[in-house]
Amino acid sequence: MPEQALPPQQAPPHTDVPALEQQIAQLIVQGLNLPMTAAQIDPEAPLYGAGLGLDSIDILEIALIASKQYGIQLRADDQENDQIFRSLRHFARYVAEQRTK
Amino acid sequence: MQALPLIAHRRADAVIAWREGRPITAAAFVAAARALATHLPGATHALNLCADRYHFAVGVAAALLADCCSLLPSTHAPEVIRHLHALAPGMICLTDGGAADDVLTQLRCPVLPVHALALTEAGLGGAQAWSVPQIAADRLAALIFTSGSTGSPLPHAKRFGSLVQSVQAGARRLWRCARGSIVATVPAQHMYGFESSVLLPLQSGGALCAERPFFPADIAASLQRLPRPRILCSTPVHLRALIQTGISLPPLDRVICATALLEPQLAQQIERRYGAPLLEIYGSTETGQIASRRTTAGQAWHLWPGVRLTCSAQTCRAQGGHVQQPTPMADVLEPLDARHFLLHGRAADLVNVAGKRSSLAYLSHQLNAIPGVHDGAFFVRADAPASLSGITRLAAFAVAPQLDSPRILAALRERIDPVFLPRPLLLLERLPRNSTGKLPQHTLRALAAQLAAGAPELFE
Numbered sequence A: 001m002p003e004q005a006l007p008p009q010q011a012p013p014h015t016d017v018p019a020l021e022q023q024i025a026q027l028i029v030q031g032l033n034l035p036m037t038a039a040q041i042d043p044e045a046p047l048y049g050a051g052l053g054l055d056s057i058d059i060l061e062i063a064l065i066a067s068k069q070y071g072i073q074l075r076a077d078d079q080e081n082d083q084i085f086r087s088l089r090h091f092a093r094y095v096a097e098q099r100t101k
Numbered sequence B: 001m002q003a004l005p006l007i008a009h010r011r012a013d014a015v016i017a018w019r020e021g022r023p024i025t026a027a028a029f030v031a032a033a034r035a036l037a038t039h040l041p042g043a044t045h046a047l048n049l050c051a052d053r054y055h056f057a058v059g060v061a062a063a064l065l066a067d068c069c070s071l072l073p074s075t076h077a078p079e080v081i082r083h084l085h086a087l088a089p090g091m092i093c094l095t096d097g098g099a100a101d102d103v104l105t106q107l108r109c110p111v112l113p114v115h116a117l118a119l120t121e122a123g124l125g126g127a128q129a130w131s132v133p134q135i136a137a138d139r140l141a142a143l144i145f146t147s148g149s150t151g152s153p154l155p156h157a158k159r160f161g162s163l164v165q166s167v168q169a170g171a172r173r174l175w176r177c178a179r180g181s182i183v184a185t186v187p188a189q190h191m192y193g194f195e196s197s198v199l200l201p202l203q204s205g206g207a208l209c210a211e212r213p214f215f216p217a218d219i220a221a222s223l224q225r226l227p228r229p230r231i232l233c234s235t236p237v238h239l240r241a242l243i244q245t246g247i248s249l250p251p252l253d254r255v256i257c258a259t260a261l262l263e264p265q266l267a268q269q270i271e272r273r274y275g276a277p278l279l280e281i282y283g284s285t286e287t288g289q290i291a292s293r294r295t296t297a298g299q300a301w302h303l304w305p306g307v308r309l310t311c312s313a314q315t316c317r318a319q320g321g322h323v324q325q326p327t328p329m330a331d332v333l334e335p336l337d338a339r340h341f342l343l344h345g346r347a348a349d350l351v352n353v354a355g356k357r358s359s360l361a362y363l364s365h366q367l368n369a370i371p372g373v374h375d376g377a378f379f380v381r382a383d384a385p386a387s388l389s390g391i392t393r394l395a396a397f398a399v400a401p402q403l404d405s406p407r408i409l410a411a412l413r414e415r416i417d418p419v420f421l422p423r424p425l426l427l428l429e430r431l432p433r434n435s436t437g438k439l440p441q442h443t444l445r446a447l448a449a450q451l452a453a454g455a456p457e458l459f460e
Helices: A017-032 A056-068 A088-098 B028-037 B053-065 B079-085 B101-109 B160-173 B192-202 B215-222 B236-243 B264-274 B358-369 B405-413 B441-454
Strands: B002-004 B013-019 B021-026 B046-050 B070-073 B094-096 B111-113 B134-136 B140-147 B153-159 B179-184 B208-209 B230-234 B256-257 B277-284 B288-293 B302-305 B308-311 B316-320 B321-330 B329-336 B340-346 B348-355 B356-359 B376-381 B395-399 B426-427
Touching: A017 A056, A017 A088, A056 A088, A056 B308, B013 B028, B013 B053, B013 B192, B021 B358, B028 B053, B046 B053, B053 B140, B053 B192, B053 B208, B079 B101, B079 B153, B094 B316, B101 B208, B101 B356, B134 B160, B140 B160, B140 B192, B140 B356, B153 B160, B160 B192, B160 B288, B160 B376, B179 B192, B179 B215, B192 B208, B192 B230, B215 B236, B236 B256, B236 B264, B256 B264, B256 B321, B277 B308, B277 B376, B308 B321, B308 B329, B308 B395, B316 B329, B340 B348, B348 B358, B356 B358, B358 B376, B358 B395, B395 B441
Parallel strands: B013 B208, B046 B070, B046 B094, B070 B140, B094 B111, B179 B208, B179 B230, B230 B256, B256 B277, B395 B426
Antiparallel strands: B002 B134, B013 B021, B140 B153, B277 B288, B288 B302, B302 B340, B308 B316, B316 B321, B329 B340, B348 B356, B376 B395
16 A cells, blocks of 8 residues: 555654754854854753843744744744743744644 | 814724724723823823833823823833933833833832723713814924933924824825724834824824734734724834745735835835735934835835925935924935935944934943943944844944953843844953044944954854
8 A cells, every 4th residue: 555644734753852952043043143153052041131132023033933944933922932932942842842844 | 272183083983993803992092091191190291111002092192181291212221211210200100011110119100000090981971972182283292212322312302283294194195095903013102103003093093903913923813803904014124024934914905114224125025915005104203204105116205295305415404394393314315306315324323223223322322331341332243144034233342351241231231222232242351442532433343353253153
């Protein structure tokens, strides 16, 4: 029997979150022109405000990354936003769960 | 003395605002403004920090009714609020959510939580009691602040009559769509948002939208909840994000864009994708809006009625129409005829980051005011790469032997809008001042290029 392709609604394959963290860190540093290397981002530091020093424009640009790279549309009224942007690690976990690409 | 109606809506049940798809009537708005005005007796100034656009509008209307001037700072950084309090010690603060709580408590500034007051149609006594308040044309409606080169926020007086004149002329530029419902991504406190997302609907009979959507998906959701005609009032940053995420919007009737120059290609993309004409607006906090163009129709800008440009070798001044005093424009303008001009770019000291304007002198002053900073200067890098949404950040050098970058950035965050925080902030032993003590931009840029050659990761 020919193999059926999985319909897109199936759960995404198991994602290596640490590798995803690194990929996202790289995308953020490049896309936002942050004056640091991806390796210098503390995965537990807060993204917004005093931690990584990101402002609202940066958050918008991270939303663009989420959309283009992972097919996720962020919403401001998402109850989870405090969690999502709490740190790179939190954001990577959110991407792992929600990605459609 | 001429008096003008607070709003253009003639019927008590006309829709004047939307909150999450629920309509708010003109009668409710007027009743809310009158009710809030009773809480402002004796206050000469009202600092309006409301994030919700409807609360903001009620706050401005209440201040007009109570003979109180609204203070609209460009940023809510604690130092700016302290400065305003020093200017107007009797000020009262209108908030709807806790912005700047700490500094307001420190200053013992009375705070009115607009969202918590019961501002309803109660007591209106039926439609017969409906009447539109009249406001004197020369009433000082607001002081809007810009960053002055001396390091202190500069106030610009906005009289009610001048605002109405400007905004009604703007309504005519929207080619019969002025009575639409307007979703805006810009804050109400900035001149553009104040004119186009608050005063415009109030003075044209249209409707404002209480929420301020941020992510592209939110913009879509806000627009979805409104009837047509639908107008999106935004900036190049957000319009670029809309195109980049490829998100669908419900049918639009107009797009308004301002705060930074919009590339013609992006204007084309927006018009094509969303099927609506795009009107770009040019102005300044000092003058308000003074020109517009349909970007896809050509480069030339069309001046507001009565506004004239007088240009010398160094600068252009705008005057006439709603612009009461001759006011230098910060950009390099080239008049084509009495009613049209071309826009060539910024004049030297002034910067525009993500649509927000400031001056390098002002920002450097803030840096130097930080205890422990012996010398410091902001500058624009020569080859700064643009970020995903097209933003180029400022950079800065500082001499501060006892401090590190994070501490300086934290102190700057208290004083300036976060969008101007330097990337990068580099610490040096001394700045390359010339023999007269000046620090020309080209010297700073050369130094940056030199450092980048040696250690590129500092500037990534």
